[in-house]
Amino acid sequence: MSARVLVGVKRVIDYAVKIRVKPDRTGVVTDGVKHSMNPFCEIAVEEAVKLKEKKLVKEVVAVSCGPQQVQETIRTALAMGADRGIHVEVSGKDYETLGPLQVSKILAALAKKEQADLIILGKQAIDDDCNQTGQMTAALLDWPQGTFASELTFEADKLKVVREIDGGLETIMIKLPAVVTADLRLNTPRYATLPNIMKAKKKKIANVKPADLGVDVSSRLEVLKVDEPPQRQAGVKVETVEDLVGKLKEAGRI
Amino acid sequence: MAALFKARRALGMVVGHGVRCLSQLAELPELHQMMRQTCRDYAQKELAPIAAQLDKDHKFPAKQVKELGAMGVMAVEVPESLGGAGMDYLAYCLAVEELSRGCASTGVIVSVNNSLYLGPILKFGTEEQKKQWITPFTTGDKVGCFALSEPGNGSDAGAASTLAQQEGDEWVLNGTKAWITNCWDASATVVFATTDKSLKHKGISAFLVPMPHPGLSLGKKEDKLGIRASSTANIILEDCRIPLGNMLGERGMGFKIAMQTLDSGRLGIAAQALGIAQAALDCAADYAHKRTAFGAPIGKLQAIQFKLADMALATESARLLTWRAAMLRDAKKPFTKEAAMAKLAASEAATFVSHQAIQVLGGMGYVTDMPAERHYRDARITEIYEGTSEIQRLVIANNILKEYQQ
DSSP, X not given: OOOEEEEEOOEEEOTTSOOOBOTTSSSBOOTTOOEEEOHHHHHHHHHHHHHHHTTSOSEEEEEEEESTTHHHHHHHHHHHTOSEXXXXXXOTHHHHTOOHHHHXXXXXXXXXXXXXXXXXXXXXXXXXXXXXXXXXXXXXXTOOEEEEEEEXXXXXXXXXXXXXXXXXEEEEEEESSEEEEEOGGGOOOOOOOHHHHHHHHHSOEEEEOGGGGTOOOOOSOOOOOOOOOOOOOOOOOOSSHHHHHHXXXXXXXX | OHHHHHHHHHHHHHHHHHHHHHHXXXXXXXXHHHHHHHHHXXXXXXXXXXXXXXXXXXXXXXXXXXXXXXXXXXXXXXXXXXXXXXXXXXXXXXXXXXXXXXXXXXXXXXXXXXIIIIHHHHHHOOHHHHHHXXXXXXXXXXXXXXXXXXXXXXXXXXXXXXXXXXXXXXXXXXXXXXXXXXXXXXXXXXXXXXXXXXXXXXXXXXXXXXXXXXXXXXXXXXXXXXXXXXXXXXXXXXXXXXXXXXEESSTTOHXXXXXXXXXXXXXXXXXXXXXXXHHHHHXXXXXXXXXXXXXXXXXXXXXXXXXXXXXXXXXXXXXXXXHHHHHHHHTTOOOHHHHHHHHHHHHHHHHHHHHHHHHXXXXXGGSXXXXXXXXXXXXXXXXXXXXXXHHHHHHHHHHHHHHTOO
């Protein structure tokens, strides 16, 4: 199999960190806060590496968009088994307003440039929960998409994707080249082994600018304000079922 | 021109090396940070949730040891050609600290395998011995142990009464070894026995014995105060016969092998103690945020703040000593004094921090609902094994006096 897989990895605030809104309500505090690879991106990398181990794909390329720090995220992907990395340099205001539309344009351009046969992304990022990049990338490339994948199988030149949908599981067959987004149950990401961490040091990370790919990263969205979720109010205790029904009617809930 | 270029390059290497050594204390190199993070993730997700149960059941974490073997953590310093991770001692110390932060027993299992078993064979073994006794012990499928102490002598290692007599093409070992960590779960041991009683400590030699083996039996598992998931027992040798090729190093080299092995081993224990101290500090600091008394979280009270500051200071100081000793060892410089300082500082930090952590938690610190009591129990042994705090003080003092030799 001569397939090349592109895997997108996003650097996000670590899932365990307590998020704090900035005092000026323009965003959340990111300075000095622990960041790590988006958990769904970890699952995407793991799937790509597994495909390589099964010899179904030839090369796994990890891509991330952002400032210097995203190189750590790319190196984590390399330590998990990706072959090389691409760092698309986006910083400052551009990085603050970077969203799925710009990233999908970048990924589409890279897929053409690198002649990728498959793009695997996490289904969504845990910071913005957009769940759009995979879908947009497929549309821009006019490629089929298998989103919310919980199982991925190669069948000749097609991909069988089992998708997690509200009603249960849906199985689809899509032709390569294609875009797949990883859901939680696709696999369990491996811990980077020490020998692989050592090997990751020697693997190459190429630097690219969005302009080199012909992509304009200016945003068409403006964030007006960011607020904390409302504080949870205390409940009210009632004595009887009648009281409960009465209170619910009062509150206009029934 | 060429000479100038050579000189500039040589200076650059010296300066570069020096700067790298110093800056490592300020911030670890990327490789080490990644390694530390992967061990921390593993400890948080796979060890911390089961540590209390492992302690209660006195259960050897076989599954986790295998997983750690697959990660390369059971043989950090062993070169890749022999199946190890091929990393340096600083990386190893970071690994043991992070793992011990999750489960101190797992930390000591990893440390004993790396420093006390693989260590001496790597340093003193023949190529043949390395293939036979190292490679199978890198994967986590098999662990080794180190048998030096005896019922009659711990600190007094030179008085080994276990005997080894040559009979034809075999060594016959007789005697009892005590307090051997990992022994109920081990597949091999490095044993120290006297080959020439008249030469006193220069008459001790080291031997490699597979486990199980005829003539080698294990005493009952000790019921310990802490690190209960790691087995500790006597090893009894009764006419235990091994081939002549199982001697490690030269005849009479045993004491030297033991002492050099312990020099490195005590950094592993220092790292374990740091992990315990850090876990206790984590527990106390978290509690200080959540527990309210006198109308506010107790972290607002100076009494608690002073404790947390002292706990953090003790841990961080010991950590820097440990890193420095590891860096000296990696640079192949003498590190005996620094290693003793690190082990002494870290073990005393562990007992101090875990003691204060219980104090911060109050009544909650005394019950098994919180991990503070387990950290307190786990910490205590670090001041005893691989060289008691008293021995560490003697080692440091001897080195100081040598430096000031008249």
